[in-house]
Amino acid sequence: MQNSPKRFTITAALPYTNGPVHIGHLAGVYVPADIYARFQRIQGKDVAFVCGSDEHGVPITLKAKKEGISPQQVVDKYHAIIKKSFEDFGISFDNYSRTSAKVHHDTASEFFKKLYEEGKFIEQTTEQFYDKEANQFLADRFIVGTCPKCGYEESYGDQCENCGTSHNATDLINPKSAISGNVPSLKETKHWFLPLDQYESWLKEWIIDGHKKDWKANVYGQCKSWIDDGLRPRAVTRDLDWGIPVPVEGAEGKVLYVWFDAPIGYISSTKEWAEREGKDWEPYWKNEDTKMLHFIGKDNIVFHCIIFPSMLKAEGSFILPDNVPANEFLNLEGNKISTSKNWAVWLHEYLIDFPNQQDVLRYALTANAPETKDNDFTWSDFQARNNNELVAIFGNFINRVMVLINKYYDGEVPTPSFFSKFDEAILKELQAYPNVIASSIERYRFREAQAELINVARLGNKYLADEEPWKTIKTDGERTKTVMFVALQIASALAVLCEPFLPFTSEKLKKFLCYSELDSESTWKDISTKQTLLPSGHQIGKGELLFSKIEDSQIQQQLDKLEATKKANKVMETSLTPQKETIQFDDFTKLDMRVGTILEAEKMSKTKKLLILKVDTGLDVRTIVSGIAESFSAEEVIGKKVTVLVNLAPRDLRGVESEGMILMTENSQGKLVFLNPDEDGIDNGMTIS
Numbered sequence: 001m002q003n004s005p006k007r008f009t010i011t012a013a014l015p016y017t018n019g020p021v022h023i024g025h026l027a028g029v030y031v032p033a034d035i036y037a038r039f040q041r042i043q044g045k046d047v048a049f050v051c052g053s054d055e056h057g058v059p060i061t062l063k064a065k066k067e068g069i070s071p072q073q074v075v076d077k078y079h080a081i082i083k084k085s086f087e088d089f090g091i092s093f094d095n096y097s098r099t100s101a102k103v104h105h106d107t108a109s110e111f112f113k114k115l116y117e118e119g120k121f122i123e124q125t126t127e128q129f130y131d132k133e134a135n136q137f138l139a140d141r142f143i144v145g146t147c148p149k150c151g152y153e154e155s156y157g158d159q160c161e162n163c164g165t166s167h168n169a170t171d172l173i174n175p176k177s178a179i180s181g182n183v184p185s186l187k188e189t190k191h192w193f194l195p196l197d198q199y200e201s202w203l204k205e206w207i208i209d210g211h212k213k214d215w216k217a218n219v220y221g222q223c224k225s226w227i228d229d230g231l232r233p234r235a236v237t238r239d240l241d242w243g244i245p246v247p248v249e250g251a252e253g254k255v256l257y258v259w260f261d262a263p264i265g266y267i268s269s270t271k272e273w274a275e276r277e278g279k280d281w282e283p284y285w286k287n288e289d290t291k292m293l294h295f296i297g298k299d300n301i302v303f304h305c306i307i308f309p310s311m312l313k314a315e316g317s318f319i320l321p322d323n324v325p326a327n328e329f330l331n332l333e334g335n336k337i338s339t340s341k342n343w344a345v346w347l348h349e350y351l352i353d354f355p356n357q358q359d360v361l362r363y364a365l366t367a368n369a370p371e372t373k374d375n376d377f378t379w380s381d382f383q384a385r386n387n388n389e390l391v392a393i394f395g396n397f398i399n400r401v402m403v404l405i406n407k408y409y410d411g412e413v414p415t416p417s418f419f420s421k422f423d424e425a426i427l428k429e430l431q432a433y434p435n436v437i438a439s440s441i442e443r444y445r446f447r448e449a450q451a452e453l454i455n456v457a458r459l460g461n462k463y464l465a466d467e468e469p470w471k472t473i474k475t476d477g478e479r480t481k482t483v484m485f486v487a488l489q490i491a492s493a494l495a496v497l498c499e500p501f502l503p504f505t506s507e508k509l510k511k512f513l514c515y516s517e518l519d520s521e522s523t524w525k526d527i528s529t530k531q532t533l534l535p536s537g538h539q540i541g542k543g544e545l546l547f548s549k550i551e552d553s554q555i556q557q558q559l560d561k562l563e564a565t566k567k568a569n570k571v572m573e574t575s576l577t578p579q580k581e582t583i584q585f586d587d588f589t590k591l592d593m594r595v596g597t598i599l600e601a602e603k604m605s606k607t608k609k610l611l612i613l614k615v616d617t618g619l620d621v622r623t624i625v626s627g628i629a630e631s632f633s634a635e636e637v638i639g640k641k642v643t644v645l646v647n648l649a650p651r652d653l654r655g656v657e658s659e660g661m662i663l664m665t666e667n668s669q670g671k672l673v674f675l676n677p678d679e680d681g682i683d684n685g686m687t688i689s
């Protein structure tokens with residue numbers, strides 16, 4: 001770990017532009033990254049905090065297909081929504097770019113070209129999955145199949161969402177095309193691979209030996225298991241028409257793999273920022289006295305700890321991240337957050353229901369941050385954090401101070417007479433907090449840091465409760481002045497210390513305290529070293545409530561919204577077919593349905609679905625071909641009583657004449673079920689009406 005870096009390059013995972021951002025993104029990546037970046041800036045450090053939209057993912061082309069619009073239209077729409085959400089929540093990026101920007105296309109192309117020219121890639125012709133019907137090679141996300149590691153049946157070609165394992169599409173068991181549903185065929189195609197196996201011993205040394213102590217256990221553990229499993233060459237190009245074209249001859253119709261291009265987005269975003277600010281971008285990526293950090297969620301660990309560092313190492317002129325403080329996942333009310341199932345709290349929607357309460361959400365998310373394990377966001381916890389902590393502790397303390405100073409001294413900071421031992425002890429305790437909070441932030445323990453911040457407000461409340469200035473004002477004017485002076489110093493410290501966590505509150509509080517009228521604003525360090533942060537005679541403003549109580553009805557409204565989502569999902573899952581056109585009774589009576597018994601059954605050869613049945617219908621014994629072989633074996637159905645439509649015109653099915661139809665239904669798992677008149681006293685030939 002570097003102790004006194006000259007500058008910080010802080011990156012936050014590039015969000016996919018196939019949907020808006022939700023609380024899981026905020027809690028896992030953007031709030032912690034923002035706390036860290038703001039904290040370093042307050043310390044006077046040189047910070048480049050960069051991010052941008054990842055606009056080349058295959059999910060984007062899937063989304064475009066689904067919505068019948070172009071991929072560009074998809075990314076334009078979500079880039080705007082995401083960018084605004086980040087601004088609304090005070091995520092203080094120095095630059096928010098997008099990977100469709102020219103600077104990024106150029107940067108990523110040059111990066112690839114350099115590695116290509118220096119022979120850092122392996123060129124390989126391999127067989128890749130190809131969908132004949134769709135007439136295209138299938139990108140990883142267009143292939144679903146069974147995960148070879150955990151058996152999850154909906155695993156994507158490149159990564160299993162269930163166990164997190166990353167693999168090649170050809171490793172999947174029973175692969176299917178997500179476009180047509182067909183079994184894809186293999187077709188030859190040429191690609192470039194980064195030989196990760198050649199970086200294995202270097203990665204071992206750098207991570208396993210070098211970062212055992214300072215990297216988070218979840219991150220270190222994942223890396224170790226990856227390296228222990230052995231690394232294999234990884235393709236960095238894809239057959240796809242959406243992305244950055246591979247900039248070499250003979251690569252027509254191929255683009256850079258999104259995981260090759262996306263992390264380079266951090267570099268191009270830094271370039272864009274530096275150009276705008278008239279700075280040189282290179283020290284932020286190439287000087288050893290720069291501390292580089294990647295804030296990400298746990299699903300991105302392998303890309304930021306293994307693949308991107310190997311790319312940087314291969315290039316040769318870049319520094320490596322000092323740390324990758326990845327978080328686990330945040331769940332919502334006990335269930336995994338899901339964009340497709342709409343199981344989320346969307347940031348743009350939150351602000352409609354809770355206008356101007358960004359800090360409340362930031363606070364609740366940090367208090368529950370999934371720093372060491374998956375964690376749960378519940379609306380009742382959100383309400384409790386607001387009402388019991390922000391309102392009752394932080395807001396209450398500030399409000400008392402503002403009201404009393406205005407009431408007793410017309411808003412002028414009083415002159416203290418002399419500090420009692422208790423005052424001295426309180427001020428000493430206050431002076432310890434900046435280092436305590438800083439130490440937690442430097443170790444990426446943001447929950448702990450924020451809890452200490454609230455302890456500062458607790459200290460203030462306890463001080464006022466012990467000294468009771470509202471009583472002493474009648475008996476001891478001098479003592480009251482001293483007490484209110486001390487209380488104001490605590491309020492002033494809070495205005496500075498809360499900025500990384502609650503930036504909007506910090507701004508308000510500084511305004512209440514008329515910080516802009518001071519000769520020099522107090523700094524983080526001043527709180528540890530100076531007894532006076534707000535001088536006597538300084539005029540403060542009136543102030544207003546910093547936080548307001550959140551009512552049960554507001555929480556109920558959110559819970560109702562989630563309940564409605566649950567119901568809607570259930571309907572979607574069972575996917576009921578709409579009712580057909582109304583028919584007359586005469587139409588119904590045309591159908592002749594009887595009870596029958598299956599006497600014999602055999603699988604029709606060369607088919608998957610068909611059984612040839614001999615059925616006693618009471619009228620006769622006839623042959624019926626039924627498409628039930630995927631749900632039942634021949635042996636299982638012999639002897640079963642079934643419902644038969646007997647007057648259906650005979651049909652030829654693969655050379656066998658079928659005289660009727662067995663009535664079936666299908667359960668939610670897709671298994672067929674007989675409509676079953678299998679009870680005593682029901683005889684073959686009985687009419688169903």
Ligand SMILES: [Zn+2]
Nearest residue numbers: 147150160163
């Ligand atoms: Zn799996």
